[in-house]
Amino acid sequence: MIEFVQNVRLWFAPEQVREEGDTPDYRFSLANERTFLAWMRTALALIGGGFAVDQFLPDLRWGWRVGLALALLAAGVLCSLRAVNHWMLCERAMRRGEDLPASRFPALLGVVVAVVAVAMVVVVLVGWEG
Amino acid sequence: MSGEALSARDPGLQPERTRLAWRRTTLASTVTAVLAGKTALHGGPSSFGIVACALCSGLWLAFLALAHHRIRALAATASPAPLAPRHATSVVLCAIATAVCALALVV
Structure with a gap:
């Protein structure tokens, strides 16, 4: 957890990352960037899924609908935070x-x-019966 | 090998693939923004719904601007500079702000 907080500071400090080591081949950096973007798409899809549960399952009871939507939204937020953190760690490792x-x-x-x-x-299934 | 490859066109088309990855990501954000707009304006426009819709549209535009900025940087040179951490963090913050809007709309 403490390590994560230290990493958060690096997200906003490009100079600090660039001070270390050598600049890798630009193609490796671009591959890392594409991986980051793929994770962002996953995060956006999860957030979109949260909206979709709310919109397209209107007959569900309030608790279930909101619970499922919240689970998807929370997964989306975690996924996007992890995307930038992992991208930064990979960049530094390279x-x-x-x-x-x-x-x-x-x-x-x-x-x-x-x-x-x-x-x-x-x-x-249960919601349709009830 | 990298010295000669840098001056010529990259046979792996890395900048182009990265540009298309940004395009796919803007597409994903567009789908999310459309779903957000549908949720916000569902059941007639209310003042809260309109504000949420405007907010999500603004976040979508911010995302498009970030992607456009990066795509132009990728196209500018043969061996583009790596993505800046601030740029990546801004993209993530856009996504998280959209999720917070969703939270306010759903609950």
């Missing part, structure tokens, strides 16, 4: 010539999306 950071976030996100999807199927 400058220092270290291994790229390992992450359990993709597995975590996969599990969360699966749980929300199963919950949505159950809730829609």
Whole structure:
């Protein structure tokens, strides 16, 4: 957690990242940027999913509808925060010539999306009956 | 190898692929903005709905401006500079602000 707060300061300080190590081949930086953008698209899709649950499942009870929408929105926010953090860590690792950071976030996100999807199927079925 | 490759066109088309990645991301943000507008103005326009809709549209425009800025930077030189951390953070803040708008609209 403390490490995360220190990283947050680096998000806003390009000079600090650029002081370390050597500038990598621009193609590696661009590949890192595309990975960041792919994660941003995932985050935007999750946020859009939050809106969509609210709009396209109007017959659900309020609690379920809001709960599912909040789960998707929270996943979107986490995903976008993680996107910039991981991008910055990768950029720094490349400058220092270290291994790229390992992450359990993709597995975590996969599990969360699966749980929300199963919950949505159950809730829609139960919601139609009730 | 990199010395000669930098002067010539990159055979891997890295800047072009990055430009298209930005385009795809603006497309995703457009879909989110349209859904936000639909949610905000659902059930007739209210003053809160109009404010939320304006806010989401503003965030979408900010996102487009950031993407456009980066796309122009990518097109300007053969070996573009890496993305600035502030630029990446601004993109993330746009997404989070949209999520906060969604939170206010949904609850």
